[in-house]
Amino acid sequence: MGTSNPASVCTKLERIAELARRAPAMPMRTLAHHIDVEWLAEAYRRTRKDGAVGVDGQTAEQYAEALELNLQKLLDRVKAGSYRAPPVRRVYIPKANGREMRPLGIPAFEDKVLQRAVVMVLEAVYEQDFLKCSYGFRPGRSAHDALDDLRDQLTKMGGGWVLEIDFRNYFGSIDHGFLQEALRQRVTDGALLRLISKWLHAGVIENGALSYPTSGTPQGGVVSPMLANVFLHVVLDTWFERDVKPKLKGQARLIRYADDAVLVFAKEADARRVLEVLPKRCEKYGLTLHPTKTKLIEFRKPDRDPPPGGSVPKGNSTFDLLGFTHYWEPARSGWWVVKRKTARDRFRAAIKRVSTWCKHHMHDPVREQWRKLSLKVRGHYAYYGIAYNSQAIGRFKYHVCIAWWHALRRRSQRAMPWAKMRKLLKAFPLPPPRLVRPLRLSSAKP
Secondary structure (H helix, E strand, O other), X not given: OOOOOHHHHHHHHHHHHHHHHHOOOOOEXXXXXXXXXXXXXXXXXXOOOOOOOOOOOOOHHHHHOOHHHHHHHHHHHXXXXXXXXXXXXXXXXXXXXXXXXXEEEEOOHHHHHHHHHHHHHHHHHHOOOOOOOEOOOOOOOOHHHHHHHHHHHHHHHOEEEEEEEEEOOHHHHOEHHHHHHHHHOOEOOHHHHHHHHHHHOOOEEEOOEEEOOOEOOOEOEOOHHXXXXXXXXXXXXXXXXXXXHHHOOOXXXXXXXXXXXXXXXXXXXXXXXXXXXXXXXXXXXXXXXXXXXXXXEEEEOOOOOOOHHHOOOOOOOOEEEOOEEEEEEEOOOOOEEEEEEEOHHHHHHHHHHHHHHHHHOOOOOHHHHHHHHHHHHHHHHHHHOEOOOHHHHHHHHHHHHHHHHHHHHXXXXXXOOHHHHHHHHHHOOOOOOOOOEOOOHHHOXX
């Protein structure tokens, strides 16, 4: 009891998935019975142990001291229907652009374990339903996969018209009623739906005050990404693939990663028709499109040969998705290809975060600063180190070195000259720029 058995749990997950795959239109009525102590133990194993603590202040280490007993008590409360979702602790973190703040809800650790257990059930069901256009928070899929898919589609189509979709406060504006209605299309297990309802209506503690939001799923909760995916699967994905695309005159493709999405059209008329009806579709489900960030962009391949020197024609349109700016530029082969580089706002925000860190830790031992900065640089390469982005990640390393130098110069009244900093960088070199996602051969030609 309380010991994780991944093989046994995986067998149960495969059974759920097989049943969902065989009956794609059948609501799943009996799912909660799969959640037992063994299942909760596996959920505990999959739950991050280094996250911030919730309102109860309990850490993963403290919970693990009596793990078997805690999991059994948790299961008993769930089966009896007496489990009460504790309020989440709300904090704010900077958005990726560095200019705005994003609300983050931090559940209690035990709540995270139970949410993970429910997500495991829902994932087994919905992975059979989710469409290929959806990439966010799904096993075996990543933001890089979404970017490669988008690049492939633009290359095959020779570009086209790109509709950038931006939902205003998506996670905070999801209507609870519509979300539960979307869930009931596939899951009708009363025990699971009641648990999800408890999480949706759990209070939020901010600055010591308790409130009860009437809409939204708290970002930071383990179950929140799954619920957000289910909602957009119904509102956007299936609607576009099954209702809209058959009526269009040209090719079209949706690429979505969580609430970041673009629609690509071969014909302008199709793009404008969808742009006209999309706000009405969103309003029907309580969502609002951002009036300025939702826009239609002409992104067609240049209709002439690459000019001498391979420069991009003036006025060539660009668009951003998942932290990258997409643009046309000739490759060495002479083909026009879609390239990606770090978006300007993401680059500035990343440098600002490093500079702030260096200022706050300038009195730490140099070796410790070097170790932490090396981790930050490798983390940046791990996401932004994709084909054609070598120059941007090289500039990132350069600016990290400058930020580190400026911080070290403030450690004493005697400013450190750059010549001394170069010697330090030889002794403590930062990782060299590295592409972790090189160009795939299937995407190399238009």
